[in-house]
Amino acid sequence: MPKPISTGTVCDGFLVGEGLLRGGMATIYEVTKPGYDLPMIMKVPHWGHGDDAASIVGFEVEKMILPKLTGIHVPRFIASGEHDTCPYIVMEYVKGMSLRHYFNVAPLTIDQVQRIGIKVATALHDLHQQRVVHMDLKPSNIIFRESGEACLIDFGFSQHQDLPDLLKEEIHEPLGTAPYISPEQIFFHRGDPRSDIFALGAILYALITGTRPFGFPTSVAGLKRRLYEDPKPPRLLRAETPKWLQEIVLRCLEVEPTNRYGSAAQLAFDLSNPEQVYISSRGKKVYPDPWWAVLRRRFVSFTYEPEKTETAQLQLSRAPIMMVAIDIEGSSEDLLLSLKESIQRLSKEKDYRIAIVSVLKISRLGLDASSDEKGKSYHLKKLSEIKGWSKNLQVNEANVTYHVLEASDPATAIVDYIRHNNVDHVIIGARGSSMMRRFLGSVSSRVVSEAPCTVTVVRTPRQEIQSST
Amino acid sequence: MKYALLADIHSNIEALDACLEKVEQFNPDQYIFLGDLVGYGADPVAVLNRIRSISNRVVIKGNHDAAVAIAANPNMREDVRQAIDWTRMQLQQSDLDLLNQLPLTFREGHCLFVHANAISPEKWSYVLTEAEAMHNMNAVQESVIFCGHVHEPKLYSMGSNGRAQLFIPTSGVSIPLIQSRKWFSIVGSVGQPRDKSTLASCAVYDSDKNQLTYFRVIYDYLSAADKIRKAGLPTFFADRLERGE
Numbered sequence: 261m262p263k264p265i266s267t268g269t270v271c272d273g274f275l276v277g278e279g280l281l282r283g284g285m286a287t288i289y290e291v292t293k294p295g296y297d298l299p300m301i302m303k304v305p306h307w308g309h310g311d312d313a314a315s316i317v318g319f320e321v322e323k324m325i326l327p328k329l330t331g332i333h334v335p336r337f338i339a340s341g342e343h344d345t346c347p348y349i350v351m352e353y354v355k356g357m358s359l360r361h362y363f364n365v366a367p368l369t370i371d372q373v374q375r376i377g378i379k380v381a382t383a384l385h386d387l388h389q390q391r392v393v394h395m396d397l398k399p400s401n402i403i404f405r406e407s408g409e410a411c412l413i414d415f416g417f418s419q420h421q422d423l424p425d426l427l428k429e430e431i432h433e434p435l436g437t438a439p440y441i442s443p444e445q446i447f448f449h450r451g452d453p454r455s456d457i458f459a460l461g462a463i464l465y466a467l468i469t470g471t472r473p474f475g476f477p478t479s480v481a482g483l484k485r486r487l488y489e490d491p492k493p494p495r496l497l498r499a500e501t502p503k504w505l506q507e508i509v510l511r512c513l514e515v516e517p518t519n520r521y522g523s524a525a526q527l528a529f530d531l532s533n534p535e536q537v538y539i540s541s542r543g544k545k546v547y548p549d550p551w552w553a554v555l556r557r558r559f560v561s562f563t564y565e566p567e568k569t570e571t572a573q574l575q576l577s578r579a580p581i582m583m584v585a586i587d588i589e590g591s592s593e594d595l596l597l598s599l600k601e602s603i604q605r606l607s608k609e610k611d612y613r614i615a616i617v618s619v620l621k622i623s624r625l626g627l628d629a630s631s632d633e634k635g636k637s638y639h640l641k642k643l644s645e646i647k648g649w650s651k652n653l654q655v656n657e658a659n660v661t662y663h664v665l666e667a668s669d670p671a672t673a674i675v676d677y678i679r680h681n682n683v684d685h686v687i688i689g690a691r692g693s694s695m696m697r698r699f700l701g702s703v704s705s706r707v708v709s710e711a712p713c714t715v716t717v718v719r720t721p722r723q724e725i726q727s728s729t
Numbered sequence: 730m731k732y733a734l735l736a737d738i739h740s741n742i743e744a745l746d747a748c749l750e751k752v753e754q755f756n757p758d759q760y761i762f763l764g765d766l767v768g769y770g771a772d773p774v775a776v777l778n779r780i781r782s783i784s785n786r787v788v789i790k791g792n793h794d795a796a797v798a799i800a801a802n803p804n805m806r807e808d809v810r811q812a813i814d815w816t817r818m819q820l821q822q823s824d825l826d827l828l829n830q831l832p833l834t835f836r837e838g839h840c841l842f843v844h845a846n847a848i849s850p851e852k853w854s855y856v857l858t859e860a861e862a863m864h865n866m867n868a869v870q871e872s873v874i875f876c877g878h879v880h881e882p883k884l885y886s887m888g889s890n891g892r893a894q895l896f897i898p899t900s901g902v903s904i905p906l907i908q909s910r911k912w913f914s915i916v917g918s919v920g921q922p923r924d925k926s927t928l929a930s931c932a933v934y935d936s937d938k939n940q941l942t943y944f945r946v947i948y949d950y951l952s953a954a955d956k957i958r959k960a961g962l963p964t965f966f967a968d969r970l971e972r973g974e
Binding site: 347424 | 884886889890894896898899902904908909910
């Protein structure tokens with residue numbers, strides 16, 4: 261029989277302190293142990309006669325997944341206790357404000373929604389890169405650390421693609437939380453990272469408008485309404501909602517995963533670059549779809565079968581963010597052509613994103629004149645250059661963004677950009693191999709050595725000959 | 730206790746050496762050979778000598794070992810029987826005695842080690858479905874069963890609902906075998922992989938931490954296949970190594 265745990269008991273050396281929260285499935289206690297100086301909590305499941313299997317298995321799932329997770333966006337795993345003797349999980353006590361708090365005071369300012377969205381999407385991408393899909397993202401499962409980062413908690417419904425999915429056998433009703441659950445989860449599909457993107461879309465919608473996009477249904481039939489009833493456009497509920505933000509949120513809430521963002525990193529990217537978000541009819545609409553369109557979708561929904569679920573790893577590999585680092589003035593025509601060919605070869609995936617980036621070199625002291633003699637800002641000139649160059653790239657315009665970085669050290673600026681935007685693949689031209697470059701080190705060689713991702717260095721076939729003559 | 734788990738070596742010394750090199754990185758306390766040391770491959774003597782050189786070993790009997798030591802099962806296919814007879818010719822009486830004396834099972838702590846199945850090990854029937862895995866898990870006290878015989882790495886688990894669920898493991902990722910469930914692990918084949926991969930299989934289990942890690946290991950399968958052909962054994966067994974099926 262499991263040993264009862266309550267305030268004052270000692271379990272495997274952990275002194276159980278105050279109860280912090282009594283939830284439906286578990287009680288959370290603060291705990292201490294000699295030798296451990298970080299704040300810790302103990303999660304103790306409520307098990308007894310008549311407990312539903314999903315809650316027991318959910319505890320087992322969290323016990324399997326949490327020790328695998330690392331980084332600032334998850335609580336640190338400390339220890340776990342065995343089922344027969346004393347079932348518990350001890351983890352870091354993440355102190356900070358829960359998103360639930362912001363949710364209670366919604367609607368928030370557009371700036372606040374944007375900042376929260378970027379933080380949560382960044383945390384989600386980090387989780388997905390660890391091959392885990394949360395499957396129950398909701399305001400109370402997101403805590404903002406005192407240092408600002410979003411931390412995701414409660415992995416009881418999660419799926420790790422390299423561990424047995426214990427819940428698969430236990431599902432008799434949709435697992436998730438009604439306002440945020442994705443359409444495919446209603447049909448028991450588990451493990452697609454885009455399910456979490458749907459949930460984040462529902463959270464952002466509520467933060468913008470103060471209302472949940474699909475209400476709080478209590479039956480499976482009620483949950484299924486999201487298959488055919490489109491949420492009221494945020495611009496209808498709150499007129500000052502920018503089109504770019506509505507575009508982003510409604511894209512997250514698409515019924516088919518394939519119509520959502522391919523990765524949470526791409527979502528964070530759009531939230532960080534609102535002026536470059538491609539506005540489709542989603543962003544422009546002011547009224548919900550007409551009744552006949554909803555009725556038609558309702559009929560179609562009777563035979564709805566979610567598309568095949570992708571694993572986190574496969575889906576992320578299909579949705580790369582590529583960065584093209586380019587210096588048009590300093591590159592030969594041949595190199596510019598080779599760069600274009602490389603982009604076309606590498607942008608075969610449907611969900612790719614391309615950021616075309618150029619660096620405007622400024623002096624270290626920042627004393628450059630910001631305009632040339634014609635009064636045209638160097639920045640805009642550079643932007644026009646890269647946009648002009650990209651005209652016949654033959655890639656989907658909606659997937660391309662343009663950026664000019666101002667920096668004294670181009671290589672550092674490019675590497676910082678890569679880190680900040682979770683870039684998966686950089687394409688950069690090698691402008692030559694002169695003695696001077698070999699001696700000083702080129703931008704591309706520094707990017708190759710310092711970038712935390714794949715780097716393709718493009719050379720033209722005749723580059724070596726040209727540069728040596 | 731840290732166990733190195735090696736099954737279905739089938740006289741493939743190249744694969745065995747590659748797997749031993751892999752598991753040695755984890756400093757195992759005990760090497761468990763889950764049966765079928767011989768059969769199919771061209772290096773039965775080298776394989777037996779290598780296993781003999783490991784002092785902290787437990788070796789379980791497999792159906793091919795029994796067939797070589799005593800007599801081929803009449804139900805065996807003709808080419809398999811041919812390989813059994815060839816193997817017997819290569820071995821000394823001391824080797825045959827060793828194979829004949831191997832136990833069918835080994836039990837330690839919460840673990841049961843067996844070649845084919847836990848219900849009737851001597852009958853060599855295969856565990857191929859979730860239902861068969863469930864019957865096996867229900868048949869014994871131990872919470873974790875390790876076996877070979879089926880040449881594909883698999884892991885079945887069974888929770889409170891009594892249904893077994895299949896999982897195909899990822900190489901190199903440790904899986905916590907939580908104690909509230911029962912587990913049935915097929916560790917895959919060292920020397921005759923058959924899941925369309927030419928990589929050898931092995932595993933390491935840490936019974937203190939309840940962590941099981943499967944590995945797929947690159948080895949020189951072309952040389953192993955070449956030796957089978959040169960030995961005059963049925964070429965099908967060489968082709969199989971090259972196709973991984």
